[in-house]
Amino acid sequence: MSGVLAFQLYDWHYLFSELVAGVTIGSLYALIALGYTMVYGVLKLLNFAHGDVYMVGAYIGWFVLTALGAPLTPSVPLVPLLVLVFAAAMAGCAVLGVVIERFAYRPLRSAPRIAPLISALGVSFFLQQTGVLLWGATPRTYDTFDLHHGVLFKDITVGNFTIAYVQIFVFLAAAVLMLALTLFVWRTRTGKAMRAVSVDPEAASMMGIDVDRVISVTFLLGSALAGAAGVMTGIVYQNLNPYMGFGAGLKAFTAAVVGGIGNIGGAMLGGLLIGIAETFTSGYLSSQFQDLIVFSLLVVFMLFRPTGIRGTPILQKV
Amino acid sequence: MTDLPPPATQPPVSPQIGVDEWVRRSGERIVGPRGALGVVVRAAERTPRIVLLAAFVGLTAAIPALTTNQYIVGVAADTMLYVLLAVGLNVAVGWAGLLDLGYIAFYGFAAYLYAELSSGHYNIHWPTWQSVPLVIAATILLGFVLALPSRRLSGDYLAIVTLFFLEIFNNFTNNGYAWNWLGFGATHDVTGGPTGLTNVDPFHAFGHALTNRPADYLWVALAGFAVIAVALTYANKSRTGRAWRALREDPLAAELMGMPVKWLMLLAVAVGAGVAGFAGTVNAAYYQGVFPTTFYFPLLITVYAMTILGGAGSLGGVALGAIIVNVLLEVLRAPDHARWVFYALAIAGLLVKLRPWRVLAGVLAGLAAFGVVVHAIVAAVWPRGVGGPIAVGPTSFTTHGFLATVIRHWMVLPKHTYTVDNFRLGNYAFVIVIGCVLACTVVKGWRRWVLLVPTLWGAAFVWENVLIEQAPTTRPLLLGVILIVLMATRPAGLFGQTRVEIV
Numbered sequence: 055m056s057g058v059l060a061f062q063l064y065d066w067h068y069l070f071s072e073l074v075a076g077v078t079i080g081s082l083y084a085l086i087a088l089g090y091t092m093v094y095g096v097l098k099l100l101n102f103a104h105g106d107v108y109m110v111g112a113y114i115g116w117f118v119l120t121a122l123g124a125p126l127t128p129s130v131p132l133v134p135l136l137v138l139v140f141a142a143a144m145a146g147c148a149v150l151g152v153v154i155e156r157f158a159y160r161p162l163r164s165a166p167r168i169a170p171l172i173s174a175l176g177v178s179f180f181l182q183q184t185g186v187l188l189w190g191a192t193p194r195t196y197d198t199f200d201l202h203h204g205v206l207f208k209d210i211t212v213g214n215f216t217i218a219y220v221q222i223f224v225f226l227a228a229a230v231l232m233l234a235l236t237l238f239v240w241r242t243r244t245g246k247a248m249r250a251v252s253v254d255p256e257a258a259s260m261m262g263i264d265v266d267r268v269i270s271v272t273f274l275l276g277s278a279l280a281g282a283a284g285v286m287t288g289i290v291y292q293n294l295n296p297y298m299g300f301g302a303g304l305k306a307f308t309a310a311v312v313g314g315i316g317n318i319g320g321a322m323l324g325g326l327l328i329g330i331a332e333t334f335t336s337g338y339l340s341s342q343f344q345d346l347i348v349f350s351l352l353v354v355f356m357l358f359r360p361t362g363i364r365g366t367p368i369l370q371k372v
Numbered sequence: 373m374t375d376l377p378p379p380a381t382q383p384p385v386s387p388q389i390g391v392d393e394w395v396r397r398s399g400e401r402i403v404g405p406r407g408a409l410g411v412v413v414r415a416a417e418r419t420p421r422i423v424l425l426a427a428f429v430g431l432t433a434a435i436p437a438l439t440t441n442q443y444i445v446g447v448a449a450d451t452m453l454y455v456l457l458a459v460g461l462n463v464a465v466g467w468a469g470l471l472d473l474g475y476i477a478f479y480g481f482a483a484y485l486y487a488e489l490s491s492g493h494y495n496i497h498w499p500t501w502q503s504v505p506l507v508i509a510a511t512i513l514l515g516f517v518l519a520l521p522s523r524r525l526s527g528d529y530l531a532i533v534t535l536f537f538l539e540i541f542n543n544f545t546n547n548g549y550a551w552n553w554l555g556f557g558a559t560h561d562v563t564g565g566p567t568g569l570t571n572v573d574p575f576h577a578f579g580h581a582l583t584n585r586p587a588d589y590l591w592v593a594l595a596g597f598a599v600i601a602v603a604l605t606y607a608n609k610s611r612t613g614r615a616w617r618a619l620r621e622d623p624l625a626a627e628l629m630g631m632p633v634k635w636l637m638l639l640a641v642a643v644g645a646g647v648a649g650f651a652g653t654v655n656a657a658y659y660q661g662v663f664p665t666t667f668y669f670p671l672l673i674t675v676y677a678m679t680i681l682g683g684a685g686s687l688g689g690v691a692l693g694a695i696i697v698n699v700l701l702e703v704l705r706a707p708d709h710a711r712w713v714f715y716a717l718a719i720a721g722l723l724v725k726l727r728p729w730r731v732l733a734g735v736l737a738g739l740a741a742f743g744v745v746v747h748a749i750v751a752a753v754w755p756r757g758v759g760g761p762i763a764v765g766p767t768s769f770t771t772h773g774f775l776a777t778v779i780r781h782w783m784v785l786p787k788h789t790y791t792v793d794n795f796r797l798g799n800y801a802f803v804i805v806i807g808c809v810l811a812c813t814v815v816k817g818w819r820r821w822v823l824l825v826p827t828l829w830g831a832a833f834v835w836e837n838v839l840i841e842q843a844p845t846t847r848p849l850l851l852g853v854i855l856i857v858l859m860a861t862r863p864a865g866l867f868g869q870t871r872v873e874i875v
Contacts, residue, residue: 100528157810161860166620169863171471171531172680176855179673183849187842188799300669304539311532342547349536349543357521360529 080329089276105303111284151277185296314362460647469620474534480667482652515645683868
């Protein structure tokens with residue numbers, strides 16, 4: 055074992071900062087993963103385009119932020135500014151998600167299972183390249199370091215441990231959104247319909263549930279969460295480029311699988327786990343081979359627990 | 373309801389033994405391509421496969437003799453590589469119905485392994501007759517190993533595991549210049565990192581070596597294709613081939629019939645990997661180097677688009693799909709050629725799709741009039757908006773020829789190309805046109821024809837002002853569009869069969 059690793063294991067300050075970083079990025083993965091897992095729940099479709107919806111959300115946020123004069127001369131106070139940015143990105147992504155479902159997946163309801171998957175690959179690539187075409191391949195930056203005298207990046211220090219406001223903000227915002235989603239799914243009529251469709255679409259439609267509408271709502275909610283995650287990424291990590299959706303989407307998708315795809319609580323848990331595993335890997339083992347290690351672990355994980363942490367075993371019916 | 377059909381005078385044709393009525397009539401439920409395409413496809417189906425293959429190989433092999441233009445020969449060699457890739461992907465995707473997203477990683481693995489075995493990187497220079505079989509065997513083995521985790525999982529998980537592998541492979545090749553067993557060993561350079569491995573040996577054996585002329589590798593790839601095509605045709609007709617198709621149609625039913633579903637999945641992925649393995653060695657030797665950016669998502673999408681366009685499941689179809697897509701992408705590099713292809717395809721599409729002829733005439737006339745009217749209005753309101761240059765190449769802007777004259781009077785071409793204004797206008801138009809295209813698929817009847825006119829004109833506007841100058845982005849954009857549109861309108865591709873199953 056290398057000496058650096060042994061030394062770092064006893065550095066609690068370092069451990070804590072790694073943990074905070076892991077929880078921050080894990081919250082983002084969890085938000086994106088919810089979209090994957092909800093869509094898989096109702097449609098049994100791996101929506102590869104979801105990561106690119108998240109990318110579009112980050113760009114919408116950037117445009118609103120820039121239009122409002124931020125970061126150098128913001129024309130509105132911090133809280134309304136953030137609310138506007140989030141609202142615009144979530145609304146834009148929600149519309150995008152519904153449009154994608156309506157035009158790319160709905161015509162393929164009765165097609166073989168591989169057809170919507172290929173269509174999803176096409177949509178993903180199309181969105182990514184549209185991003186390159188419209189906004190250029192060079193990264194843009196949110197520059198929120200300077201926003202309102204850098205209030206977001208002020209640190210709170212308790213003893214030896216520090217944490218930035220923005221990290222608390224991301225964690226809380228993600229938690230609020232997830233709570234809202236959970237309440238929606240478990241406490242409203244539409245949420246109930248969604249659960250019914252995910253168990254058996256055919257039986258649900260016989261019970262008078264408008265399955266197409268439920269699927270649209272699923273895409274709407276999942277994409278809105280991805281849009282929020284896109285804005286948070288911009289606020290915390292600054293940089294955005296049209297290719298960001300692929301990598302983040304893959305990680306989030308992984309989180310959904312680890313948590314048990316189709317399971318909402320599992321996606322949140324999976325997101326946090328992947329985020330922490332990723333930062334610990336890059337912090338303690340190797341930052342260059344972070345993806346290699348994380349994905350290799352996942353392949354092994356899936357070998358032993360294919361349905362994820364909270365997934366129910368897949369029963370095949372004839 | 374008085375005159376019922378007379379009772380059949382002949383006894384009904386009794387089904388063959390072991391074939392019930394439903395199976396006997398299964399041929400009637402297969403819908404082949406209609407129209408002109410149908411004629412071509414049926415003619416091709418009547419011709420013996422070996423004749424088609426011989427004709428294709430003969431014609432392609434003669435390309436270097438027919439032209440002295442090395443660019444064309446180079447494109448032909450590239451295209452043959454794509455044909456090999458598409459044919460290999462067809463085994464997993466087309467025949468067995470498995471979404472193998474790590475396919476490009478197999479290709480890259482083979483290319484890298486060949487480069488390691490025949491370059492100065494480790495100073496190993498194995499002769500080709502040793503290295504190529506070894507690389508292919510290793511790639512097949514890798515295919516087996518990689519499909520193993522998905523052995524006990526249902527279909528989607530194969531896609532997930534193989535996608536993970538593509539990501540792992542990309543991460544490894546990009547950072548493998550400093551491989552240190554994760555901090556537990558000395559650092560050494562395995563893959564050359566982002567700059568890849570260069571100075572890879574050409575194919576060489578028994579004291580002879582190929583030059584790096586494209587023609588040599590065209591022939592190598594072509595010979596490999598001939599062998600692989602014959603082998604795969606037999607494999608497709610074999611018991612295993614039938615089992616693959618059963619797996620594609622319904623894995624659960626196939627398993628209930630006693631087929632070794634898991635073994636068949638492994639075999640399909642491994643056979644595909646083997647073909648990709650051969651293509652990988654040719655790639656490394658032909659380009660005399662391997663680079664991590666080659667073996668990633670964009671190439672995966674390209675090969676998928678080829679397979680789907682040609683018609684997954686049809687060997688000749690996917691080969692043709694690869695040729696069509698690659699030639700199309702090459703043509704897009706030159707705006708002059710790209711423009712002709714765009715308008716020719718648009719008009720051909722209208723001719724095929726718009727019936728009856730009155731609608732066709734109406735739309736074409738409306739299109740011409742719409743352009744002229746918009747041109748006149750813009751010229752009156754915003755003089756700078758018309759009479760801009762027409763893109764003919766990446767650097768030069770001139771106007772010439774018949775098409776240019778037509779476009780000049782029909783299209784709005786703002787004057788300051790490559791400035792922010794122009795791009796912004798084009799960007800808005802791009803989004804609006806996509807919205808119009810989507811709307812066209814929803815509205816019905818005469819409204820659709822009316823909406824089609826501004827949509828097509830808008831598409832031409834975006835094409836002339838944005839896409840034609842942004843070829844590096846337009847090309848991948850087109851691949852995404854091919855996948856989406858084909859899946860929604862014609863999942864069987866150009867040459868596949870559409871099966872209409874009514875149970």
